[in-house]
Amino acid sequence: MKPFHSYRNPALAIDLVVFGYNAKELSVLLLKRNEEPFKGGWTLPGAFIQMDERFSDTCSRILRTKLGMDKLYLEQLYSFDDPARDPRGRAISVAYYALVNPHKLETAASTMAGDVEWVDCRKMPQLGFDHKQIFKTALQRLRSKILYFPVGFELLDEQFTMTELHELYECILDTSLDRRNFRRKILDSEYILPTGMKREGLQNRAPELYVFNKKLKRNNFQLNIPLSKGQ
Amino acid sequence: MKPFHSYRNPALAIDLVVFGYNAKELSVLLLKRNEEPFKGGWTLPGAFIQMDERFSDTCSRILRTKLGMDKLYLEQLYSFDDPARDPRGRAISVAYYALVNPHKLETAASTMAGDVEWVDCRKMPQLGFDHKQIFKTALQRLRSKILYFPVGFELLDEQFTMTELHELYECILDTSLDRRNFRRKILDSEYILPTGMKREGLQNRAPELYVFNKKLKRNNFQLNIPLSKGQ
DNA sequence: TTAGTTTGCGTCAGATTAACGCAAACAAAT
DNA sequence: ATTTGTTTGCGTTAATCTGACGCAAACTAA
Numbered sequence: 001m002k003p004f005h006s007y008r009n010p011a012l013a014i015d016l017v018v019f020g021y022n023a024k025e026l027s028v029l030l031l032k033r034n035e036e037p038f039k040g041g042w043t044l045p046g047a048f049i050q051m052d053e054r055f056s057d058t059c060s061r062i063l064r065t066k067l068g069m070d071k072l073y074l075e076q077l078y079s080f081d082d083p084a085r086d087p088r089g090r091a092i093s094v095a096y097y098a099l100v101n102p103h104k105l106e107t108a109a110s111t112m113a114g115d116v117e118w119v120d121c122r123k124m125p126q127l128g129f130d131h132k133q134i135f136k137t138a139l140q141r142l143r144s145k146i147l148y149f150p151v152g153f154e155l156l157d158e159q160f161t162m163t164e165l166h167e168l169y170e171c172i173l174d175t176s177l178d179r180r181n182f183r184r185k186i187l188d189s190e191y192i193l194p195t196g197m198k199r200e201g202l203q204n205r206a207p208e209l210y211v212f213n214k215k216l217k218r219n220n221f222q223l224n225i226p227l228s229k230g231q
Numbered sequence: 232m233k234p235f236h237s238y239r240n241p242a243l244a245i246d247l248v249v250f251g252y253n254a255k256e257l258s259v260l261l262l263k264r265n266e267e268p269f270k271g272g273w274t275l276p277g278a279f280i281q282m283d284e285r286f287s288d289t290c291s292r293i294l295r296t297k298l299g300m301d302k303l304y305l306e307q308l309y310s311f312d313d314p315a316r317d318p319r320g321r322a323i324s325v326a327y328y329a330l331v332n333p334h335k336l337e338t339a340a341s342t343m344a345g346d347v348e349w350v351d352c353r354k355m356p357q358l359g360f361d362h363k364q365i366f367k368t369a370l371q372r373l374r375s376k377i378l379y380f381p382v383g384f385e386l387l388d389e390q391f392t393m394t395e396l397h398e399l400y401e402c403i404l405d406t407s408l409d410r411r412n413f414r415r416k417i418l419d420s421e422y423i424l425p426t427g428m429k430r431e432g433l434q435n436r437a438p439e440l441y442v443f444n445k446k447l448k449r450n451n452f453q454l455n456i457p458l459s460k461g462q
Numbered sequence: 463t464t465a466g467t468t469t470g471c472g473t474c475a476g477a478t479t480a481a482c483g484c485a486a487a488c489a490a491a492t
Numbered sequence: 493a494t495t496t497g498t499t500t501g502c503g504t505t506a507a508t509c510t511g512a513c514g515c516a517a518a519c520t521a522a
Contacts, residue, residue: 012323486504
């Protein structure tokens with residue numbers, strides 16, 4: 001058995017859609033390019049896969065370079081193959097998306113690269129390559145996944161209030177959800193557990209803090225969150 | 232802007248999980264290899280991606296070669312990156328799965344390659360490369376997708392009875408489903424439409440034939456099929 | 463002190479689910 | 493031809509779930 005001979009293979013890249021949530025705003029990490037192609041424009045952060053790297057290694061490399069942190073929730077999204085997606089030549093992109101709580105990055109804020117920026121999901125500029133499509137696919141995936149899997153707790157602090165979780169869902173789904181029904185569904189689901197604690201510095205009836213239930217591995221759960229139509 | 236220089240890139244392959252359904256049996260198209268690696272063993276059909284091909288082109292090429300037919304339901308599954316997945320060297324696999332009604336192939340039966348065979352999903356042999364993992368991922372995807380999307384009609388004839396559809400679901404999900412509740416759910420969903428016709432050669436009260444409702448494009452529907460616990 | 467907001471808990475009519483009954487139309491066995 | 497079992501279509505029902513929204517205690521802002 002002989003190894004592959006020198007096929008000409010398409011270049012193979014990883015592109016990342018890194019979601020961050022802060023102050024009722026879902027944003028994505030964009031890269032301001034300072035070289036061709038798309039010099040001066042925005043793209044998603046990405047890198048070519050090295051021969052000895054696994055996808056997750058390449059992801060880590062990108063995240064470390066641009067965010068100074070690489071242990072994030074990471075999920076493979078889709079592989080993109082438009083022959084014209086990169087003007088430099090044939091390149092396949094394996095896209096991943098990641099979830100970060102930008103708050104947790106603040107300690108390492110100085111390590112965030114100068115050429116990246118958080119951009120509000122609702123105000124996406126034009127993106128180079130086929131990155132607009134990748135972004136749209138990622139947002140779609142996040143929106144549908146959050147309905148049946150406790151993704152998104154990755155976007156909040158370790159402890160959070162019901163209101164914070166509610167706002168996160170409204171923000172990601174870009175719709176309004178009935179507060180009381182949401183509360184009931186989430187608590188019934190046992191996705192989260194009450195800690196019995198309240199945030200420091202607040203008085204008696206401050207909102208209760210919850211944590212994600214790490215023991216829970218239910219897979220086929222359906223939140224089925226109602227839209228708030230009236231009010 | 233210069234084109235890519237000669238990076239050494241991993242080889243890039245497409246592997247296919249082709250599902251076929253016949254006589255209450257869900258099967259997958261396997262390839263009997265007659266060269267190394269895994270000579271004499273089973274693998275999924277696959278091929279390397281040519282520089283000018285899109286994924287779907289490579290899929291078509293494989294399907295035409297092995298089945299003599301290439302217009303099937305096709306969906307990208309996942310991309311696999313284990314550095315050890317191919318003993319010949321680094322190779323990435325972009326896996327797709329396809330659905331065929333083997334009945335529709337019969338006319339072109341002679342064109343089916345001699346080195347492939349339909350194998351019952353429940354009796355999968357050892358597979359070369361990481362193809363067992365790819366197969367498992369595909370089956371999982373099919374099982375979850377069938378619950379919220381009218382995939383699977385691709386596996387039946389143009390017209391089919393409620394019983395045939397019911398059996399297909401039981402077979403794919405590998406469980407028993409209450410016939411009467413299944414019927415109600417499916418009819419309420421409007422995934423299928425009654426034709427008012429009965430299969431030829433049968434008498435008055437032969438089972439009614441249905442067709443897939445092609446106008447239906449509902450996306451967030453939940454079949455929520457109950458398991459039949461008693462009886 | 464008053465007026466609004468946030469948070470937690472509750473109510474309730476209507477829809478949905480899961481389990482299963484029943485009979486007409488057929489098929490197979492005697 | 494009659495009996496017996498199976499297939500197919502259509503119902504029923506109790507328990508549960510959904511979605512809309514009321515209410516008051518604890519807080520905040522004016």
